[in-house]
Amino acid sequence: MPNAVAVRVLTVPEVLRPWLSGVRTLSLSDAERTEEPFVRLPAAVTKVVLRVTAGGRRDVLAVGPRVRASYHEGKTRLQCVELRLAPGTTRPLLGVAAAELAGRAVPLEELPGAMPRRLAAALRGLDPHDPLPRLAGTLPGPLSDAADPARTALLRAGVDALSVRPDRTPARVGEAARELAVSERQLRKLFTEGVGVSPKHYTRIDRVRTIVTRAGDAPWSQLAAVTGYFDQSHMTSDFRALMGVPPRSYFTGRLPSLTPCQARG
Structure with a gap:
């Protein structure tokens, strides 16, 4: 590994x-x-x-x-x-x-x-x-002295809604926006400012990180379902896009070329 x-x-x-x-x-x-x-x-x-x-x-x-x-x-x-x-x-x-x-x-x-x-x-x-x-x-x-508490609470509720949790699959971006009573455009602005990526990209990263953590705990198809993917091929496509190799290659050590670690860049 x-x-x-x-x-x-x-x-x-x-x-x-x-x-x-x-x-x-x-x-x-x-x-x-x-x-x-x-x-x-x-x-x-x-x-x-x-x-x-x-x-x-x-x-x-x-x-x-x-x-x-x-x-x-x-x-x-x-x-x-x-x-x-x-x-x-x-x-x-x-x-x-x-x-x-x-x-x-x-x-x-x-x-x-x-x-x-x-x-x-x-x-x-x-x-x-x-x-x-x-x-x-x-x-x-206190954070309230440096940031808008209502805006921060709204952002964190959006992060929670879009994150994989043991007891539920993550919400879709549109669903999360409706739950929070904001437009998808407002949600994107919140995430860009406070997280650094769009809500859609946040969900992709969170799901792939969950796959890395939970691989081996369940069949691929089941893992795809609990992390919010449409199917296993959708999961594999996202994993390859973000990790550079498909899941089976990653977990068997067939990785992309290595580069020296850099302190900054």
Whole structure:
């Protein structure tokens, strides 16, 4: 299987949940170096990443949504702390709409305003093995002080409606707009600003990531149904478009050509 990097998913403290939807650490030491590739999955989320290089250099990057997977050589020593920003928090924290960061990794200090610089300075001192104790004091106060609460709540309700859940299939974009009493155009604007991709592309990314997570738990046809696809061929087509190879190739290690990992781009 791809990704031999050691990953720890941490529980987000209550005080940080208005701002963060997830925190995880990634590491690959010299002793753990492997020929296995490192796969960056498509991701409909903006992240702030502390990246510690082999030489000890610390970079704090804003990493925008990624609409396609990329495959990299798994030999580079690294340590990272990834903070997944909750929908609607990119502009209050980073000073730009999420769509402006799509497909990019930018040093935090290069973003406009004082907040990204203050955040970069604070995050650079995190312990990559145990980042939570210092995180609580690095983010601003209540989200309502920096963002429109009603607009943020509407966006997050849209994200929830379009996401795969264990107890239901995700809504179609038109269905979600009707449930939220907004037009599809308004919903697209909300997602572009606060998530960085359109509602339609968000659903594609979320479904493909679910396939990656749940593969092997059920037959392909059943997995296609519970993730909201019309049929297995529809699922395979989406998976190939976003992952570069069909599901069977991915899970048997027949991957696209590998490229060196880049800190930014």
